[in-house]
Each structure stands twice: as C-alpha cells, then as structure tokens.
Amino acid sequence: MRFSLRQLEVFIATARHENVSRAAADLAMSQSAASGALKDLESQFDVQLFDRRGKRLQLSELGVQLRPRAENLLAQARELEQALTGAEVAGRLQVGATLTIGNYLAVPMIADFRRRFPAADVALTVDNTEHIADKVAAFELDMGLVEGELNHPDLETRHWREDELQVFAAPDHPLAGRRRLTDRDLLGLEWIVRERGSGTRQTFDRAMHGILPDLNISLELPHTEAIKRAVEAGLGVGCLSQISLVEAFARGSLVPLAVPGRDFRRRLNLILHRDKFHSAALTEWLGLCEQSWADRLPGTDSRVAGSTEQGKQ
CATH class of the missing domain: 3.40.190.10 (Periplasmic binding protein-like II)
Structure with missing residues (x-):
C-alpha cells in the first residue's frame, strides 16, 4: 500500500482546519511532520489535494472527491481497532x-x-x-x-x-386571558423570536405567511432561555417549541396564547x-x-x- 493511515489523518485534519499547523496540533504532531506527511501523500501519486490561498489550504477538486472516501476508510480502521481490543461499540x-x-x-x-x-x-x-x-x-x-x-x-x-411551536406571554400580558388571537391581534404585538438560520425561526416565518412582513419583530435572540426571560420581563411575546415551555407553564411564569388560525406544526x-x-x-x-x-x-x-x-x- 502506497499510503498510510497517518497520511490520511493529516489530509482529513488539514481539510477540516484549512491549516497545517492547526491540523498538526489536533493530531499531536509537529508541524514539520504533518507537512511532510501531506507532501509525501501528494508526491507519491503526483496529485494536488489542496489549493494554497494565502495561509489557507482549501481542498482542490480532487481533494473534495477523495475526502468522503478517506473519512470512511479511517472510520472503518478505527472500528477494526476497537474490535481487536474487544470493544464492539466504542x-x-x-x-x-x-x-x-x-x-x-x-x-x-x-x-x-x-x-x-x-x-x-x-x-x-x-x-x-x-x-x-x-x-x-x-x-x-x-x-x-x-x-x-x-x-x-x-x-x-x-x-x-413531531413538534409544534407555541405562542406565549407573561401572565400579566393584556392578551393573556384572551380565548384566541386573531391576525389583527398578532399584528399588534411586539415579538421576541429566534435568529434567522434557526429551525424555530423557519417554522415561525412559515406559520406567519401573509402577515410576516407586517409583524413587529422587536428582538431576535439566539438562545431559547434568553427569549423566555425577555418575555417574562414583559418585553413582548415569544414563539418557541412546546418542549421548551413545559416547566415555565407549570410554574406559571409564562402562559400559552391560543392562535388557532396558524399552523405551527413541524x-x-x-x-x-x-x-x-x-x-x-x-x-x-x-x-x-x-x-x-x-x-x-x-x-x-x-x-x-x-x-x-x-x-x-
């Protein structure tokens, strides 16, 4: 075999970090040893696995194609090693x-x-x-x-x-006792929601189709607990997974708001x-x-x- 598993480890670590120094540190190697292993792998097959862009090493087209195979080969080698030691699930x-x-x-x-x-x-x-x-x-x-x-x-x-989002508010919110909220009610609220790129925000935006551009999004926060605390403080209403609200509803620090006209399932x-x-x-x-x-x-x-x-x- 013309390559070693160590060379593949260096290749994968370099692809992950886009830097030989960080790859070497990850593998507990010297930078010179990691650079040598990568250079030997490329020279043995006369290929270029990375494109040098300043201090960054980005996978070449060939490198992109080979990475999944190298990842899987290393994973199988680790599993074989574990089996040899008697640990089948390790x-x-x-x-x-x-x-x-x-x-x-x-x-x-x-x-x-x-x-x-x-x-x-x-x-x-x-x-x-x-x-x-x-x-x-x-x-x-x-x-x-x-x-x-x-x-x-x-x-x-x-x-x-399955999961479902739930609109919620502080117990003393003016709409907390309302049996159900209409779209007009939703448009009059100040909303505290997750950031774009999150699954919760994706579901919220879809559920609010038709009125989303007119909603008053007062805060976007990247953490569920921060949104709950902000709503408890009376800064607005929120919309999060039912899973995350069970304890707060049980304590009474937050209360659900019924919005039957909108589909929050996901x-x-x-x-x-x-x-x-x-x-x-x-x-x-x-x-x-x-x-x-x-x-x-x-x-x-x-x-x-x-x-x-x-x-x-």
Whole structure:
C-alpha cells in the first residue's frame, strides 16, 4: 500500500482546519511532520489535494472527491481497532443538535447511550440548523438532530419526531386571558423570536405567511432561555417549541396564547452525510434515536397540548 493511515489523518485534519499547523496540533504532531506527511501523500501519486490561498489550504477538486472516501476508510480502521481490543461499540461520536433538541432532548439520550455502551462516548455540539448542516456536510459531525427543513445534495434527511411551536406571554400580558388571537391581534404585538438560520425561526416565518412582513419583530435572540426571560420581563411575546415551555407553564411564569388560525406544526429530523460510514457506535446511536421517537416528554400532553386544544374549540 502506497499510503498510510497517518497520511490520511493529516489530509482529513488539514481539510477540516484549512491549516497545517492547526491540523498538526489536533493530531499531536509537529508541524514539520504533518507537512511532510501531506507532501509525501501528494508526491507519491503526483496529485494536488489542496489549493494554497494565502495561509489557507482549501481542498482542490480532487481533494473534495477523495475526502468522503478517506473519512470512511479511517472510520472503518478505527472500528477494526476497537474490535481487536474487544470493544464492539466504542469510540467517540460527534453529534450536532439544534438549540431546543440539544437543551431538552439530546442530553437524556446521551446519558442512556453511555449506560448501554460504557466504552463509547458522545460529544454534543449545539448550534442552529444551518450551522449543524454545514458541519455534517464537512464531516466535522457524524450526524445532526435538527429542527429546520433542509435541501442539501450531500445530506440525507430522516424524519425523527413531531413538534409544534407555541405562542406565549407573561401572565400579566393584556392578551393573556384572551380565548384566541386573531391576525389583527398578532399584528399588534411586539415579538421576541429566534435568529434567522434557526429551525424555530423557519417554522415561525412559515406559520406567519401573509402577515410576516407586517409583524413587529422587536428582538431576535439566539438562545431559547434568553427569549423566555425577555418575555417574562414583559418585553413582548415569544414563539418557541412546546418542549421548551413545559416547566415555565407549570410554574406559571409564562402562559400559552391560543392562535388557532396558524399552523405551527413541524418535524424534527436526523441528518447524515450520504457518504458517511456507519460505525457500530453510529448505528446504535441512530437506533436509540428511532426508539425515542415515540417517547413522550412528561407533561407535554396535558399542560401544553391541552392549552392549544382549548384555543381550537
């Protein structure tokens, strides 16, 4: 064999960091050793894997084509190494999740996964849908759990579970006792919403079709808890996943507002790179995700869904 796994590791790390120095640090190598490994790999096959653009190294067209194969070959080699040591489900998974999923769904799933497979671990990256998709597409994450809709040529999207957004306000808001809100009511409110690029914002914008340009968006915040605190302080009304509001509704610090004329339903999805090798750990993690699809979070059906149904009567 004319190349080594170490050379492939340097190639992948350099593609990820677009810099040999950072790739070397990631692999605990000297910069000269990493540069030599990359140079040897290119010279052995008389190819150019990167285009040099100043201090950045961007994958060449050939490099882009070879990266998925190199990623998968390394993943299979790691799995073989784990099998030789007797650990069939081992290693570290890099999972991405959007804010609502990361804060309210992913953590108990990770705890369950660790109990089942002590030799394996899951590292969680929380970001908005757009950024998680970019990281999965770049092989920086093994898979993603997202709230938004995607149409990416390199990504496979699998329906995971249902969700629904809920409009809410502070208990002393003038409309808190209103049985249902009309479009005219919605236009008169000050809204505190998620930033563009998030799945929650995508669903909110779609639900508000026809009146969206005329809504008073007073604040855009990148964190669910910050939006809840701002609404509690009386700065406006919000619209977030029902999953994130269960405890606040139970405490009475926030109250749901019924908007029966708007459709806030959405799907939560799993995303994977189409060329991603499914290691034993990734396969088991996906199985756990599918198993949790039908699980219900305590309280969501009685406290949140019930308030929505009241508005539909």
